[in-house]
Amino acid sequence: MDTGFQSLKTPRASLDLQEDDVPWSQRPHPLESVNWLSYITIWWLDALIRKGAQAPLTERDVWPLAKADTVDSVYPLVTAKWDPVLKPRLVVVLWQAFRYRIVVSFLLFSLYAVLSLLQPIAVKSMMQYLEQEDVTATALGLTNGYALVIVLFVVSMTSACIMDFAGYYAAHIGLNLKSAVANMVYVKTLSLSGLAKAKFSSGEVVTMTSVDLERITMGFSLGHWTFISPVMLLVIFIMLSFELGPLAAFIGGLAMAGFIYFGIASGQLVGHLRRDILAVQAQRVKLTNEVLQGIRVVKLYAWEGSIQDQLNDIRVREISCLTKYHNLRIINNVLLMVAPVVSLACCLMVFVGQGHPLTMPVAFTALAYMNITRQPCGVFSTSVIGFTEALASCRRLSDFFNAEELAPDVATLTTPEANVELSHADFSWTNDATAPTLKDISLQLEPGTLTIVVGAVGSGKSSLVSAILGDVHVTSGSRRVFARFSYVSQESWIQHATIKDNIVFLSPLFDQDLYDRVVSACQLGPDLAMLPKGDATEIGERGINLSGGQKARISLARAMYHTDADVFLLDDPLSALDVHVANAVFSDCMQGLLRGKTALLVLTSHYHLLPHAHRIILMSDGAIVGDGTYKQLKTEFPHLMNFTQSDLVATKSQDNDKEELAEGVAAEPTVMKDSLIVKEDNIKGKVTLQTYKSYLGASGYNGYSVGIVVAVLFTISQVTLSLTDWFMSVWAQKGPLSLWYGWGYVALAGASVILVYGRSIFVLVTAMLCSKNFHSKVLHNVLSAPVPTFFDVTPVGRILNRFSSDLDQIDSNLLHFGLCVLEFGFEILAVLVVCAATTPWVIVMYVPVGYVYFVAQSGYNKAANEIKRLDGVTKSPLISLVSETYQGLSTIRAFEKSASFAQKQRTTIDFNMRFYFTFFVGARWFQMRLDFLGSLFVGTCAVVTVLTKSTVGLAAAGLSLTYSTQLSVLLSRVAIFTAWLDNSMTSVERLNHYNQLESEHADEGTDVHDWPSQGAIAFESYSMRYRDHLDLVLTNISFNVEPGHQVGICGRTGSGKSSLMAALFRMVPASSGRIAIDGVDIASVSVTSLRRGLTIIPQDPVLFSGSIRLNLDPTKCATDAELWTAVKQGSGSWCVLPGRCCGGPRWWCWTKPRPTSTQSPTGSSRPRCVTALRTSRDLSSRTALTRSSTRTAFSSWTVAWPSSTTRRPHSWPTNAARSPNWPNMRMWIWTS
Structure with missing residues (x-):
């Protein structure tokens, strides 16, 4: 056990x-x-707290996890109870895995409950001792005052220690749950089928990893009180019946039960609201993730404003749900907070109404019992809400864990003859068997052959590769695979790692000779030679510091390095390469390293390579329409051969340029340095007052003024609450008139409810304004940040962590923790004032107790703040890895690296949990120390009352004793919630950092209209570098483009073609020189006006979740007819599937694609149709449009056409001319 x-x-x-x-x-x-x-x-943590109090803690100062707390230890406990066949509920599995430890924590909390019930008996004994001149008997049977003091002190100290240890033990269970479930989420992600991946987006998986796991941790840490609180309250009222009689206790208990029932009901409503919040939050995080992944497209099309409006609209719905959620929590908290007061009033009214005299011992004993109920009542509200939220998250995760997984292949080990066989198979990205993506596919790859797949855009080439890998759902027929794969995806998947690590790709043994041959075959030698650290150079996230051709060749090198594969699936790796490099790569890789290997190569260009294939497969409309050798297909499909011949002619015409081009490229400077990603800022020291001011100031009002108003409201309400207790002592002294005073007591209790609720609502409205404005401002600043100096050096996971985990801290925890700090803080002030007024000698203890409290909190906060910041910093790589893995699932699974990535994730989880665990344990350490201090204060008050028995009034002594017994709990609560509030404010710090980002200043400059009108472009001695410390990537560029001319910009991979486009769109500021369009310097025009006046087809296409209409026109300016015309001009009308366009073009415009091009092929992605929608006079293209589209849609435009393929388009003039400074520019310009 x-x-x-x-x-x-x-x-x-x-x-x-x-x-x-x-x-x-x-x-x-x-x-x-x-x-x-x-x-x-928890004495073992003292050394770390002392160290943190003396100097800021770093990663080197925190111990690694104990072996029993690592993922390798806790994950098997959960998986051993998980049977996927039964589709179990996660909460049941977690109970089965940790039930013995959960039972132990229940017993610990139960022991605390029993000990805490002794406090009212001790208070009653003290009151009996103080009431009698000659003490003969007390409730405890002790007649010595100092013996009663010792009992009160020991009970207070012991119960506090057990409660704090029970809380630590429960939190420990919650942390182990978090580690295990976090790993379950990642492992499940690695096995998601295509259908499941369509259902659960990257943003939703990130939300599960960041938000849902936090909910489960907190729910299981506090969930015990959901069950213990009602039992504890029942026992209290049973004991109260011996003091006030059964009827009075029953009526008071009935009132308390009403509050508890409401607490349970509201907790269920809170759970439903939390699910709504999580759904909206997942939608927002998903869109944010897609926008960050496609930030270049957003900026190039000047869509920042439209995207921000979409996200803010979602945010408004989220804030609406949050307001309802917090309002219900506040009602719950307020009613449970005043429940002891109302219940006590009911008990005493019935007691007095029955004709019993209300004496001081009776009154203060009842008050002591009701003070004990404050603990279960206060925690019950939080625990019910936390537990229901945890259950809601468990349900979401259960749906995810029970989602469809990728079907295992028939065999994964190599057979004597590796084989891939598809027999009359239909494949679909959805469950709809009536509209398959691939139809009646019969294919068997012969061992040792090279098969090339060709076909029009959208014909199903990439889907065929995905079908072989098993990523597409088989709706009919069969798929049998006896092979290990090596795979290159259509969109190059690059890890945030070094070039060497990307190529070797977690191979257990490194083969230097093979590695050198692969680098040479993939033509990476010249690229590596230009880098300061060669193949040890760090690649940015998603390969942002690489050209398209470099990414493609690194992805190809990864496939070539894994020579132990049986089948090589190469999805269009040559499209981003110029003819010469493509020929060299094909010769050295496909005809060299892969000689005698089974390979399937997809081509969308470079058709002159077709004669070298053993077999050619021609696809159209999701079906194989041609299958044979080059000679066999030559007669049947002559149009395909025309492409081949034109490619051969273009290749021969440029052979003379090959040597000169190679020499030019060798001298090309690189934009990459040895390190690209900047380390995340980790702010040192305690959270400053300025941070709190900036948060309150986000409400739209002065931060200090808001704070003053809040303090005044809490002061008034707390005075009313204290007057209620004081009025009870007056009531006990009035004898026959006591019933009328009872009604006065009830009136004060009612006023307390109204004032407490009013102050909380004011804080709620202020917090929601802050949350809304914070998100809006940070989102605006992030979208306005420059690509080279921010997005290129900041991982998406880090940014996404701000908009998921950090924002959730502000939305959910900051308000709750803030209210708790204010509530408990003002209660402590009330205790100190009442004790000082009733027993003045206690003031002597205020100075030493205050000093110890200050020293303890100051030292703890210093250590806790740094640990929390380290937790936040180490959480970002966790989210980045999840997001990166989701994008590269096909590659990871094809190379059978799921186990390696799972191990990497376990290491990342353990590293983060070092700080997360230490932070939570530290909170319990601090709470226990403050409880010891509170117990000391209780003992001091008791001693003073015994010493001043003859002078202090009985009412004053009763108030002093009952209030001081609360101090032990209140001190620890306010301290721990203050620490949690401070640590939540570190999220505000991190978001404030993004409020200080450098901006592109999109609105600065002239906002011009009807520009450009002609489309004349002039580069005048233009030079550019991506960041200040980097070398120039464009040097002294000068050339002119006449209006209406089509210009081809050609050059080898990495020669600067994309940099030229970045300069034209002012993605990077000029180092010297200028660019003029229609005689206007683009630096004098606002960035927004400039980009709206230009149109570009980006090198890397991106799709956002939502309708195709939304992808084409997020600004919602175009009509349906304009959209449909753009689709046809962009050659995208093939997307309308037969039988699915019954509603006409409008229906099609609202069809929802899957994001990031997982369903739509790259050639059919949004950019071409978007381009046809825009009315710019200048068109920059990074991917080839069809020739007919170019002639018809853009015949009067100025077209700049960067291409790694140096073949001239047939529709362009033949009088090609090179720029005079061509050796520096590394490009060709075709003019008419």
């Missing part, structure tokens, strides 16, 4: 015995060797 104590040993761990020069991150965790006393009192 696993109870969590197995790792404890009797010998005491001594950190001092270890060498000082050994970083703590390399030492074993103290939990692996601590003794029982140190474990229960």
